[in-house]
Amino acid sequence: MAEPEITKPHTGEFMRKLHERPQMPLAEWLRAPAHVHYKAFRLSDPPVQRPASRAEFKSLLEAFKVPADAMLIRDEFGYGVKVDEAGDRMVMIWEAHTEYYSHQTWHIPSDQADKVTFGPMTFPQSRPVITPLGAEVCRLDILLMTDPVPASEALHPLFPGPVIYGSRILDEETSLLTSFTPDEHGRERYWVAVGSGRSSRSHLKDIVDAIVRIETYYHLLLMQKPLFMAAVDQAYKFEQVHMRQREIITGHIGHADSQTLQRWLNGLTQDLLKTTRLAGRLHFELSSSVPYDKIVQRTLASLDERTLPLYRPLSDYVLSGITGVAEGYQQLLKRIENLRSGFEGVISIIRARVDLTLQSQNLTLLTSVDKTTKSQAILQYTVEGLSVIVIAYYLSGLMAYIFKGFHEMGWLRSAEIASALFVPVSLGLALGITILGRTLLRKKFSGEPKPPASEKSQG
Numbered sequence: 060m061a062e063p064e065i066t067k068p069h070t071g072e073f074m075r076k077l078h079e080r081p082q083m084p085l086a087e088w089l090r091a092p093a094h095v096h097y098k099a100f101r102l103s104d105p106p107v108q109r110p111a112s113r114a115e116f117k118s119l120l121e122a123f124k125v126p127a128d129a130m131l132i133r134d135e136f137g138y139g140v141k142v143d144e145a146g147d148r149m150v151m152i153w154e155a156h157t158e159y160y161s162h163q164t165w166h167i168p169s170d171q172a173d174k175v176t177f178g179p180m181t182f183p184q185s186r187p188v189i190t191p192l193g194a195e196v197c198r199l200d201i202l203l204m205t206d207p208v209p210a211s212e213a214l215h216p217l218f219p220g221p222v223i224y225g226s227r228i229l230d231e232e233t234s235l236l237t238s239f240t241p242d243e244h245g246r247e248r249y250w251v252a253v254g255s256g257r258s259s260r261s262h263l264k265d266i267v268d269a270i271v272r273i274e275t276y277y278h279l280l281l282m283q284k285p286l287f288m289a290a291v292d293q294a295y296k297f298e299q300v301h302m303r304q305r306e307i308i309t310g311h312i313g314h315a316d317s318q319t320l321q322r323w324l325n326g327l328t329q330d331l332l333k334t335t336r337l338a339g340r341l342h343f344e345l346s347s348s349v350p351y352d353k354i355v356q357r358t359l360a361s362l363d364e365r366t367l368p369l370y371r372p373l374s375d376y377v378l379s380g381i382t383g384v385a386e387g388y389q390q391l392l393k394r395i396e397n398l399r400s401g402f403e404g405v406i407s408i409i410r411a412r413v414d415l416t417l418q419s420q421n422l423t424l425l426t427s428v429d430k431t432t433k434s435q436a437i438l439q440y441t442v443e444g445l446s447v448i449v450i451a452y453y454l455s456g457l458m459a460y461i462f463k464g465f466h467e468m469g470w471l472r473s474a475e476i477a478s479a480l481f482v483p484v485s486l487g488l489a490l491g492i493t494i495l496g497r498t499l500l501r502k503k504f505s506g507e508p509k510p511p512a513s514e515k516s517q518g
Contacts, residue, residue: 088140088150089263090167091253094175095201096246097267099161099275100193101282108192112160113137115189116153123149145169149182158347159196159275163267175202177217177248197278199271200246203263208234208252211369218248225370228269228362229262230254235270236367239376247274272358273377276351280381283344283388290341290391297334297398304330305405312412320416324409331402338395345388352385443493450489455482 102108113132120130120139130139137153146169154161166182168175175181177200208214214223220240228235232254241247249270253263308323315323359374366372459478466474 085138085150085152085264088148088167089165091203091205091263092168092175093203093263094166094168094180095199095203095267096164096180097161097197097199097201097271097274098191099159099196099271099278100191101159101196101279102193105158109135109155109160112153112155112192115192116151116162119151119189123151125151143182147182158279159193161271161275163271175204177202177242178244194282196282197274198241198244198246199249199274200242200244201249201251201267201270203251203253203267205253207254208236208250208367214250217250219243223370224373224376225367226362226373227365227367229266233266234367235266235362235373236370237373269358269362273355276354276358277377277381280348280351280355280384283348284384286341286344287388287391290337290395293337294391294394294398297330297337300330301398301401301405305401308405308409312409315412317413317416320409320413324406324413327402327406327409331399331406334395334399334402338392338399341392341395345392348385348388352381355381443497447486447489447493450492451482451485454485454488458485 100112102112113134116137117132120132120137123139123141125139125141129141131137132153135155139151141149141151143149148165148167148169150163150165150167152163152165154163164180166175166180168181208225211223214236218236218238218240219242220238223236223238225234225236227233232252234252236250237248239247251266251270253266304323304327311319355377359377362373364372364374455478458481459474462471462474462477462481465471465477471477
């Protein structure tokens with residue numbers, strides 16, 4: 060399979076993008092009072108869906124007929140500004156992150172417009188319907204107001220949920236209130252009182268960015284809880300199975316036969332594969348929990364939160380929901396990794412036992428082969444001894460015929476005596492022929508290389 064080619068950007072271009080802040084011009088268009096809608100969606104396939112979300116935002120700007128000089132679209136950030144005839148301004152912001160993308164929509168009414176309220180966006184032009192590219196992370200409904208914080212009796216009807224949380228942030232004039240409870244439109248409501256002296260400053264976007272950053276990463280952390288709980292149950296089952304298997308294997312491995320060892324090895328290998336798949340999925344889903352937790356913690360710290368009378372601090376709710384979550388995710392990853400190591404350890408022990416069994420069988424086979432070789436050697440020597448007798452017998456028989464012929468011709472007085480005297484000679488000849496043949500065979504099959512011609516000539 061061909062690996063995808065990774066393109067490296069030019070150093071100068073990379074440094075320029077690194078220090079570029081395309082969102083800075085937005086501060087010139089933002090002011091309070093303002094009504095902000097925010098929504099974020101988790102990407103299931105970031106390399107594919109991130110460019111698709113950029114194309115989605117571009118089509119959204121085209122549907123609103125945003126002028127080209129009032130829009131900017133980059134790889135991971137974009138915005139567009141539309142002003143209607145009455146002077147109402149709408150600012151749309153798109154951002155693509157590692158795991159999610161988001162839309163912010165600001166409605167900044169003109170001086171003659173009615174006061175902004177929670178609920179659907181009241182910008183004169185209706186918004187086109189878009190299909191989200193991933194699972195919804197959160198939706199927010201934020202009001203940026205220049206008026207002081209109303210009395211609690213006036214705020215309670217505006218916020219769903221039993222408890223309103225509130226704090227002073229950044230300075231003594233800025234206050235933030237929310238109930239962390241979605242309304243009938245699925246949006247969590249935030250009331251931000253920025254004070255009349257700070258209504259046109261760039262810190263408006265910083266406040267909104269802090270709110271959406273806390274909410275988004277808070278939800279991203281908690282979205283993995285169902286997977287975490289299911290994985291904990293599955294890990295517990297694997298641990299129980301592994302414990303039982305380890306007890307059985309430890310008690311019976313000393314006298315287990317090859318079939319039993321093979322059955323254990325097959326079962327443990329299947330369990331190891333299941334655990335590896337679970338570990339890979341959990342690592343993909345939960346490995347980012349630690350940086351997300353740090354983002355929430357540091358963003359809360361950057362707000363410089365102070366007590367607002369009659370309300371519980373925002374950090375009480377946020378920290379109570381995420382404290383220990385990221386650590387629990389990491390502990391589960393370590394637990395799965397330890398389970399994998401346990402399976403691998405038992406498999407290694409069984410494989411070592413199989414290797415020892417094979418070595419024992421090989422030693423038994425070598426011993427048997429050695430005995431067979433010795434038997435063959437004894438048999439060979441016996442055959443060679445018998446062959447000496449046979450050769451001597453045939454030589455004696457042949458010479459007997461010759462001696463008889465010599466007797467008939469008158470050259471020998473007694474053929475029987477000559478035959479009898481030739482028997483020891485025939486034995487010696489047969490023994491010499493056998494020794495000579497054995498020597499020639501050993502030289503032929505010994506595998507010794509023949510000396511080169513140069514050595515022969517030197518010799």
